[in-house]
Amino acid sequence: MQTLTEIRELLSGAGLTPSRRLGQCFLIDKNLMGNVLDLADLAGRETVLEVGAGTGSLTEELIERAARVVAVEIDRGLARILADRLGGRKGVALVGGDVLAGKHLLEPRVISALGSSAHLVANLPYKIATPLIALCLEQSWLASVAGRKGCVHFERLTFTVQREVAGRLTAGPGSGAYGPISVMAGLLGRLTAGAIIPASAFWPRPKVASRAVRIDVGFGRGAQVADIEVLRAVVALAFSQRRKQIGSILKRADTGFDRERLAEAMSSAGVDPVQRAQDISPEQFRVLANALSPG
Numbered sequence: 652m653q654t655l656t657e658i659r660e661l662l663s664g665a666g667l668t669p670s671r672r673l674g675q676c677f678l679i680d681k682n683l684m685g686n687v688l689d690l691a692d693l694a695g696r697e698t699v700l701e702v703g704a705g706t707g708s709l710t711e712e713l714i715e716r717a718a719r720v721v722a723v724e725i726d727r728g729l730a731r732i733l734a735d736r737l738g739g740r741k742g743v744a745l746v747g748g749d750v751l752a753g754k755h756l757l758e759p760r761v762i763s764a765l766g767s768s769a770h771l772v773a774n775l776p777y778k779i780a781t782p783l784i785a786l787c788l789e790q791s792w793l794a795s796v797a798g799r800k801g802c803v804h805f806e807r808l809t810f811t812v813q814r815e816v817a818g819r820l821t822a823g824p825g826s827g828a829y830g831p832i833s834v835m836a837g838l839l840g841r842l843t844a845g846a847i848i849p850a851s852a853f854w855p856r857p858k859v860a861s862r863a864v865r866i867d868v869g870f871g872r873g874a875q876v877a878d879i880e881v882l883r884a885v886v887a888l889a890f891s892q893r894r895k896q897i898g899s900i901l902k903r904a905d906t907g908f909d910r911e912r913l914a915e916a917m918s919s920a921g922v923d924p925v926q927r928a929q930d931i932s933p934e935q936f937r938v939l940a941n942a943l944s945p946g
Contacts, residue, residue, distance in 0.1 A: 653708040655679045655854055661706045667728045669855050674777045675726070677705055678811070680852035684709065687863050690845045691772045691809035693717050698769045700761070700805075702750045702783060703776040707733050713772060714743060721764045723750045751779060755786060755883075762803055767794065771808040780812045781832050784820070784866070785883075788839045791868045792879040808840070808866040811848055817862035824932050830893075831886045837933035838882070839873050840866040876937060878944035885940045889928035897931065898924025908943060916942030 653661070658677050662668060669675040678684050687709075693699070693716040704710045704722035706729060713720045714737075722737070723746045724730045730747035737743050744764040752758045771787055787805045794804035812820075815828075820836050821844060822828035836842060845863030850856050876882055888906060889897050900906075901913055917924060920938035922931055931939075 652681055652684050652712055653679075653706060658706050658708065658854065661732055665728055665732055667732075670726060673726060674857075675705065676774075676853040676855060676857050677708065678774050678848070678852060679854050680848070683846060683848050683852050683863075684712065686846045687772070687774075687809065687811060688712055688716065690843070690863050690865050691716075691770065691807070693770065693772070697806075698765055700750075700765055700769050700771045700773070702771070702773045702779070704733055704745075705729055705774075707736050709772070709774060710737060710743075714740060717770075718742060719744070721746060721761065721769070723748070723758075723761060725749050750783065751786070754782065755789065757786060757790060757803065762801060765803050768804045768806060771805055771810060773809075774811045777813055777816070780810070780816050781819070784808060784810070785832055785835055788835055788866075788868065789879050789883065792839060792873045792876060795869065796873050796876070797879070805868055807868060809845075809863070811861045811863050813857075814847065814860045814862045817844065817864050820864060820866075824930055826929070829929050831883075831890050834886050834933045834936050835883070836866060838876060838937050840868045841872075842866050877941040881944045882937065882940040885943065886928075886936055889931065889936070893928050895927070896925045897922065897928055898926075912943065 697717045698719040699713050699717040701710055701722045704724045710722045719742045721744045724733055733745050746760050750758055750761055787808055790802045791805045793799040794802040819828045819830055819832055821842055822833045843865040848861040850860055888900055892900055901908055902910055916939050919942050920935045922935050922939055
């Protein structure tokens, strides 16, 4: 991996400084980067998506451990550094721009480069961490359960995120951190919390610590979900006004749910209409959404 001195020299040579707007922080602790790679447990056959590749420090390690690496970088200056350093390397595809084409869409160039199956290994930029994790989980369901073409099945997601985000991923009902991403991750994957990464392991130093997280996707969980888009809609609605009773939220006319069917669905899920979203388990959300799914 690149040392702090090497990263500084690469940026200085390109006339760049870390972007506060993009929240750029470079992992400079060799041992902790090794911990992230160990957690990813790559076998050498995988296609790996790295988001926020930066100067290519993690990218260079991934090239040695995977069959193919798709490295995405939104910063044009950093993308030029990547192209200069890695553009000619075999098994590497560099994509300049945003990994997201919309709230629930991956950039088509990224999908094309990845193919049908991939792993995610990345030091995720804070601003897109939660929506990207959710999207990878949804893409995996659409590819493997619904068989939808043009979607990628992510077998495993290994990433670093701010410790607060990691807490939301692993939170359970009743916790203030419990939210939509807690439900989706709990239903669609198996989570493993990795090492806590102190702020001092990054340059520039962020205000908070991070944590490594691994999500193994599948294990029969996804197949139990009838319709990922209905599940997403129900969960998003329920948490949109987390202090309100779920019955009053879902009965609004603009939700499109038939009231009689909704009452039956909540009963089958063991959900009391006076409950609030933060007290409803992922499994209850799954049963509720399944009962509301078409067909």
